[in-house]
Amino acid sequence: MKIVYCGDVVGRAGRDAVLHNLPLMREKYKADVIIVNVENAAHGFGVTPGIAREFLERGADLLTTGNHVWQQRDIIPFLDENKRIIRPLNYPDSAPGRGFAEFELLNGKKILIDCGLQQGKDEHDGNTLDFAPNYIDYVLITHAHIDHSGRLPLLVKEGFNGRILTTGLTAQLLSVMLRDSAHIQEGDANWHNQKGKRAGLPPVEPLYTLMDAEEAIQMLETVEYGWLFDLCEGVKVRFTDAGHLLGSSCVEIWATENGVTKKIVFSGDLGNEAQPIIRDPSFVDEADYVVMESTYGDRNHEPPESYAGALADLIDEVFAKGGNIVIPSFAVGRTQELLYYLREIKRDGLVQSLPSFKVYVDSPLASEATKIYSGNLKGYLDDDAIAVIQGGENLFTFPGLTLTQSTEESRALNDDKTPKIIISASGMCDAGRIRHHLKHNLW
């Protein structure tokens, strides 16, 4: 099945162009489903029912609206009535980086797909829940990344008492990631309060605490890929491998209402083919509606190649000059991929200037995640990784690797002058220990 997503339609010119091209698109792209984002298709902002009807008449199957939906309230009843819309749950401000979608069934049950947290700024900003937590009956989590899961503890804190389902490995990863996120929330609140006290400001509460995270973790129920199960009356669900992160899923939902069954697929974040460690994304054969992520929707990725050789050359060059290599990395997923390649590099003796080089993973979260990655991954690993394990090797450990824990250990790395590799978080260098490593190694 092929779905074509036509991104933001803006203003009159954009609208005319898309309307003109819509009938040709189905033929040209061999599309089964065409989705058009109409949020700005009128002058300036918004879209009117008349314009929406035009899009549907010219061949769009599904319309989406995004950030500006609050300026177009009159369109919602029209689109809902026509069952042709996907919209973010908590408008008015559907900020990016907080993936989730929600839909309501005729039987009154409400299912939430993902419950993400926006990171990197004041966590109280844009991260409150704009709906009563008990409005939701079920939460299905596609994968452990915080932008898809990080507000689960908030949901629980505010009184959610439905069910939360995800894959077994996602649940394991969430058990370290949600605790880590709570730790950050508590730390941030502390910092604010110390600063605020001096200025005579009232104390702020963390968005959620470790206790809330623990409670959310306790509520996780696990399913495995391929299980087809009844979520509630009239609703069947299946998680399939999205190939994005260990345990990541697409969620297939079959909803039967008034004797008619429709299938809705939520893609979650989708992985590329031929990545190390994880399996390729599995294909979804059919759907009536697909709600999908589109982070790299404007790019064709080449199949990824092993970068072990290029990485080894770079390490060799830097070590020959006596330097350190500092790698900012996401704690879960990217760090383990790096370790996977570094193990190969060591095994094959690809770094000649310093074959016994040391590697430090300096991020408590990355260390915890690496332990989970080294556990029982039956049903999650790709064939190459299984072959490594069957050959008696551990995927992510090798001589010279240290997972540091305390801040003292972390700081001690700055005093050790031997060339080494330091892998640290955060991946975007905006928080975490990576910042002091960059400071010590660049200045």
Ligand SMILES: [Zn+2]
């Ligand atoms: Zn993700």
